[in-house]
Amino acid sequence: MKFTEAAGANATDTLRVLGRPTDRIEGPLKVSGRATYAAEFDIPGTVHGVVVGTTIATGRIVSIDVGDALAVPGVLGVVTHENAGKLGIGDDHKVSMLAGPRVDHLGQAAALVVAEGFEIARAAARLVRIDYAANDGAFDLAKAARAGAEKPFRSNGHGGFDRAFADAPVQVDATYTTPDHAHAMMEPYASIAAWEGDRLTLWTANQMVDWAARDMAKILGMPRESVRIIAHHIGGGFGGKLWVRADAVLAAVAARQLGRPVKVVLTRHQMFNNTTHRSSTIQRLRLGADRGGRLQAIAHESWSGDLPGGSPEGAGAQTRQLYAAPNRRVVEWLAELNLPESSAMRAPGEAVGMMAIEAAMDELAERLSIDPVELRILNDTQVDPEQPERRFSHRDLVGCLREGAERFGWSARSATRGQRRDGRWLIGMGMAAAYRGNMVVRSAARVALAGDGQVTVTTDMTDIGTGSYTILAQTAAEMLGVDLDRVTVRLGDSNYPVSAGSGGQFGANSSTAGVYAACVGLRDRIAEAVGFEAATARFADGRIWSGNKSVALGEAAGGAGIEVEDRIEFGDLTKRFVQATFGAHFVETGVDADTGEIRVRRMLGVFAAGRILNPKAARSQILGAMTMGVGAALTEELVVDPRMGGFINHDLAEYHVPTHADIPHQEVVFLDEEDPYSSPMKAKGVGELGICGVGAAVANAVYNATGVRVRDYPITLDKVLAGLG
Numbered sequence: 001m002k003f004t005e006a007a008g009a010n011a012t013d014t015l016r017v018l019g020r021p022t023d024r025i026e027g028p029l030k031v032s033g034r035a036t037y038a039a040e041f042d043i044p045g046t047v048h049g050v051v052v053g054t055t056i057a058t059g060r061i062v063s064i065d066v067g068d069a070l071a072v073p074g075v076l077g078v079v080t081h082e083n084a085g086k087l088g089i090g091d092d093h094k095v096s097m098l099a100g101p102r103v104d105h106l107g108q109a110a111a112l113v114v115a116e117g118f119e120i121a122r123a124a125a126r127l128v129r130i131d132y133a134a135n136d137g138a139f140d141l142a143k144a145a146r147a148g149a150e151k152p153f154r155s156n157g158h159g160g161f162d163r164a165f166a167d168a169p170v171q172v173d174a175t176y177t178t179p180d181h182a183h184a185m186m187e188p189y190a191s192i193a194a195w196e197g198d199r200l201t202l203w204t205a206n207q208m209v210d211w212a213a214r215d216m217a218k219i220l221g222m223p224r225e226s227v228r229i230i231a232h233h234i235g236g237g238f239g240g241k242l243w244v245r246a247d248a249v250l251a252a253v254a255a256r257q258l259g260r261p262v263k264v265v266l267t268r269h270q271m272f273n274n275t276t277h278r279s280s281t282i283q284r285l286r287l288g289a290d291r292g293g294r295l296q297a298i299a300h301e302s303w304s305g306d307l308p309g310g311s312p313e314g315a316g317a318q319t320r321q322l323y324a325a326p327n328r329r330v331v332e333w334l335a336e337l338n339l340p341e342s343s344a345m346r347a348p349g350e351a352v353g354m355m356a357i358e359a360a361m362d363e364l365a366e367r368l369s370i371d372p373v374e375l376r377i378l379n380d381t382q383v384d385p386e387q388p389e390r391r392f393s394h395r396d397l398v399g400c401l402r403e404g405a406e407r408f409g410w411s412a413r414s415a416t417r418g419q420r421r422d423g424r425w426l427i428g429m430g431m432a433a434a435y436r437g438n439m440v441v442r443s444a445a446r447v448a449l450a451g452d453g454q455v456t457v458t459t460d461m462t463d464i465g466t467g468s469y470t471i472l473a474q475t476a477a478e479m480l481g482v483d484l485d486r487v488t489v490r491l492g493d494s495n496y497p498v499s500a501g502s503g504g505q506f507g508a509n510s511s512t513a514g515v516y517a518a519c520v521g522l523r524d525r526i527a528e529a530v531g532f533e534a535a536t537a538r539f540a541d542g543r544i545w546s547g548n549k550s551v552a553l554g555e556a557a558g559g560a561g562i563e564v565e566d567r568i569e570f571g572d573l574t575k576r577f578v579q580a581t582f583g584a585h586f587v588e589t590g591v592d593a594d595t596g597e598i599r600v601r602r603m604l605g606v607f608a609a610g611r612i613l614n615p616k617a618a619r620s621q622i623l624g625a626m627t628m629g630v631g632a633a634l635t636e637e638l639v640v641d642p643r644m645g646g647f648i649n650h651d652l653a654e655y656h657v658p659t660h661a662d663i664p665h666q667e668v669v670f671l672d673e674e675d676p677y678s679s680p681m682k683a684k685g686v687g688e689l690g691i692c693g694v695g696a697a698v699a700n701a702v703y704n705a706t707g708v709r710v711r712d713y714p715i716t717l718d719k720v721l722a723g724l725g
Helices: 027-031 118-125 141-148 161-167 209-220 246-258 268-274 350-368 372-378 397-408 468-480 507-530 553-557 615-634 694-706 717-724
Strands: 047-053 059-065 075-079 109-115 129-134 152-158 170-178 190-196 199-204 227-230 262-265 281-289 295-306 327-336 420-422 425-437 443-449 455-458 487-490 538-540 543-546 549-552 562-570 580-592 598-608 665-670
Touching: 047 118, 047 246, 047 268, 059 109, 075 118, 075 246, 109 118, 109 246, 141 281, 141 295, 141 327, 161 281, 161 295, 161 327, 170 350, 190 246, 199 209, 199 246, 209 227, 209 246, 246 262, 281 350, 295 350, 350 372, 350 425, 350 615, 350 694, 372 397, 372 425, 397 425, 397 580, 397 598, 397 665, 425 598, 425 694, 443 468, 443 507, 443 553, 455 468, 468 487, 468 507, 507 543, 507 553, 507 562, 543 553, 549 553, 580 694, 598 615, 598 694, 615 665, 615 694, 694 717
Parallel strands: 047 262, 199 227, 295 327, 455 487, 598 665
Antiparallel strands: 047 109, 059 129, 075 109, 152 327, 170 281, 190 199, 190 262, 281 295, 420 425, 425 580, 443 455, 443 562, 538 543, 543 549, 580 598
């Protein structure tokens, strides 16, 4: 099915099942421990591998001595670059998953010790001796950015920024920094690899099953059809599990060498340095406005780092379309650093970009003596500022701002900083807009109707804790007029039709649209089987109806059943219209006047993201994203070792992430809207929108409470105390 024009009335509009707050259908499996994650599959004969990581950041391996490790009883083998065979590099990787002789970053896998038991492999891994020739590395973003600032990676401009900014009567010119961030998901990276002849089966924690099969085939130099990926349940990813990592590659190599299934689970320490992270950023914002508050010029310049061949964190993405301004410039530089690989993390680009631009907007509002909410409303746009002939498909940022201000009690905020107290606590309110682009991806599914009326949905889509099982079941139930308990959903297997996968906030909208396409075909087949006109047939109560006549779906399916596979293919609507999701965050903080300790007392988020397919699951996603945003604002920082490279605080004891219990009150509101230009579902994504803007809202609240403007995230008590004096 091709989606090339705005969706009209269709079978999803009944909203009998879709749009309802629905419990996750796989929930009982998870709470009872019966949901099987990658490391939990019971594959007969499985042995255990433990990764040995490099201890230098850049250079080469001179020699590897595995003799002592091999001498340990129960050790079956040690994989190194000397015996692994030729390994390719995946499409979205910058370096090999196995070091040698070249070393690309600290913690890069240098060896895999395989033994009959995990404890044996772990003990033997400590006996592997590696000699290195280390090179000097680049680990400091600020230093590297200064050296390479004349080489922009991406640059977009419109109008004449320099003259317009110079002429603007009110200006903000401020630089903000964000540190490196870790995904820190609950489930570790884990894989079990098994070979049957020349065919590989890999049970792995991965968000994108088709990408995993593609990359494993490329890395191992084998046909794509000879690789099977299984990922039924994933315990969080946030972008870190978009691509296969060393656990998957080395498990496959070792299993092929030994002729036995091999399990590899990365330790928490290895997850921080062996896998991916979000790069630190340096962001300079320049805003020029007239005295009435209308932006005349806006520039967002950002620096971030990655390994050679990488790409920058797209921190300026939202600035290109968030506010109207006739003169604009967005430039992104990439600094080549010898740190572990930088890659996508929840809301890549916007998550940290909004932490800068929305703080700068707050600073501009103060200089103008304009309410921060009103300043944003004043500069709203319904067209692409760079291409005014291209309008937004649906944009209600203003509705989010006004609804949020009313619900939060924004009118009680004191415009004068440091005016409210609650005992020793200084109380402040802050807000920020939320923006995340809307993407759609081709997605396929197979839907089958059995003779007993049971419906089965099959697709390689993954569920990373986001509720994919449930919304796909809701889609099929809505389209075929059956109860939810009549639908079975099978996910996470590369033998299934290729879906969008989970990532980029495109998974839910795209994968449900794929199921929609298959269901449209199945409806036609059912109508044909009973002699009804497909265009006018109605599906309800487990039956197909034509006027007053009806046939039970099971009877229509017959003994053989009916099965249809189709996919949704998106046309050029994303080019003809700007598609994005919007929101507004409101935060109240308390800051201890003596210690500088910061507490988030309450949060409200109001969002406009098309049709909400399952408000309960969507709310859960937003709450998690808002909490993650608080972490970026107040606690999360990967500390770089300036001598050795890599990250010092590589565990959850020292990399501090907040929990819902740290925030006494969180509220989520969805505006009632549809976007027919997005998909037949008239939906968009929400999972990444919820983090966008949160950090700035917290920073703005801290400033309102204390008068201390911290531009270097995270906002820790030492930085606040320095400002408090």
